[in-house]
Amino acid sequence: MPITDPIKKQIAQRKRLYLKICFKCGARNSMAATRCRKCHSKYLRQKNRTLGIKKA
Numbered sequence: 001m002p003i004t005d006p007i008k009k010q011i012a013q014r015k016r017l018y019l020k021i022c023f024k025c026g027a028r029n030s031m032a033a034t035r036c037r038k039c040h041s042k043y044l045r046q047k048n049r050t051l052g053i054k055k056a
């Protein structure tokens with residue numbers, strides 16, 4: 001189901017992209033997190049935001 005409202009889409013994308021992903025288990029963590037909340041790994045990556053913004 002496509003989101004037609006561009007403002008809602010922007011908010012959704014920002015929320016979706018504003019997080020860190022654990023390299024080990026793939027869990028989503030907050031931007032403030034330094035360790036994974038699930039496996040406590042330090043290997044977190046930022047979600048690639050440039051890709052999401054390009055489409056918006």
Ligand SMILES: [Zn+2]
Nearest residue numbers: 022025036039
């Ligand atoms: Zn993890």
